[in-house]
Amino acid sequence: MPTTNLHKQRDQQQLRADFLNIKREKKLRNRDAAAAIGITEGEAIAACVGVEAIRLLPRFVELFEEVPLLGPVMALTRNDSAVHETDGAYQKMSHNGQVGLALGEAIDLRIFYSQWRFACAVIEDIVRGTEKTLQKSLQFYDLHGEAVHKMFLREHSDHEAFDALVARWRDPEQQPGMTVEPVPPAAIDTPDSEIDGDGFRAAWKSMTDTHQFFGLLREFGVSRTQALRLAPPQFVRQVDNSATRIILEQAAASALPIMVFVANRGMIQIHSGAVANIKVMGPWLNILDPGFNLHLREDLIASSWVVSKPTGDGEVTSLELFDNEGNTIAMLFGVRKPGQPELAAWRAAALNLPLTASVAEAEA
Template structure:
């Protein structure tokens, strides 16, 4: 459940000072991260951070495209994108940035982003003391939130980042009105799928078989009025397999053992962040499935995966296979692919690994 759907104890617009006090107390007393401390007092993270404007946070002008396209000046940093179930952290330099209308790209060697600026509502710089082992140190970041107060993207400085460039960027983009507070809208309820009988299933399956690029899938969902999970249920059966929810752990362990380069996509309404390359250090800690590699960390809540699907989509380069994970509302948690360049077929080892994953119990019974 998103924090914005909780009953709020006060109107943060009218009482940002009290919100900030409660937020900082929750962080300190319960030793919580910002997102969890905000949820603990019944607000979104964006509202909590916006209440700190004038203290720990500096409000930036909402010229999101121009602002983000200056981030390359900061040199090597850490990019963080998350949703309710997964956190994707990638070290590197923002490079090859562009936009077309409200959709942007960063196509750097390490930092690879698909950016949906239409969803962005609030930007700030945050400068706060954080614990690093026994010591406390200053942490600097740029943080971006959507109209529900949920974080779409964060940029954290490392020791070797260009701190002078950060200070100059913040000074340049600082909002003249440093007023605390942020108005948010409640997260709308999850859309309800149309009854299967109202879907042109035959037309949809024919269109699926006719795809020549994986990006055409979004158009199919729109044209046939389908959610992603409903599309997978109604897809031509030779192209989809529902697999056991242990599949992510299994395929990451296979990829690590075999030095198999993979792509890991994690996104939200306003951002998709992509890792491409090998993974090596796969660790399970409680409900969290983690990749803890130099330059790339993934933290994924296995217990929040409600369905997992191996999906094949036709392209002009042959079929492309993905492992797609969904939560209880049908939201995408993460997607995994084999590393592939346009014009090349996908890695045979990736396809073989994906197709060897154990079926979900319901599918296994159906095939028994």
């Protein structure tokens, strides 16, 4: 083996040791343990290739469309401020180029494979209390070393199918490590004065489908939060950052079915249905229901907006949460099928959320 490869391998062995040591000593999750030693989670897991992790071939579309073979599992998608966990089976997998769908009854995904860089199977001992269990998962990371999506086997998952899938997609190259690219700095908004505000507002009013919104952002060169500032005022209300807790508690009390979207660069994961068990634990606002968990950092919500978009089925209303860099944390809707108007109870709840103090004063 060339000296350079030996040196790289020793570096990876040290990274793995540092990562596992701090994880055990401080009882940290993988993401936090990696951050504590100054690397990304993807780099930490890649350093474990050859021991706890098995590198899989980066043929992401073909690989991922085989995961229905595993039966019921737990699917996890997260960003810096929210974690979305759903129990169920992957079903109705499809793709068009590098964009994919999973349209199962429980696991509902929009997949952006062009952002994926590293795939692996992780097989590790997990200690909970006095019990040690073997945990199996598939994990996918983007080019910045950030987790795109993970799936964890449950006791009732098909473990033989997992073993066969891993063997089938095992990369012959099992050297530890991955190369990551730095996350680019947040884009600076074009000054509002340079945007065709009248044209943008007219285009907003002319929408017939919520998906047209993304085209508006590109056409007029605006960020998502800038779009909300420039939108026709009758379609947008900035609300207090307590809005998420309020509307989740109302939905739980009234059994109002909602949709919860959490996304990152490579994945959108969606829950549809009623929620029941809303718990606040320190900075975390949680939904802790059988089959669905949401963990959301309320303290990282920089702004909250109730947004209405015209469609062929009437206006569709969302509660949209953003961090201080303008990244979307999560979006909430009322449950709705194409061709149906949104739930009147959801729209009423969203439109009655308290405004931010500055907006309320301006409207007084």
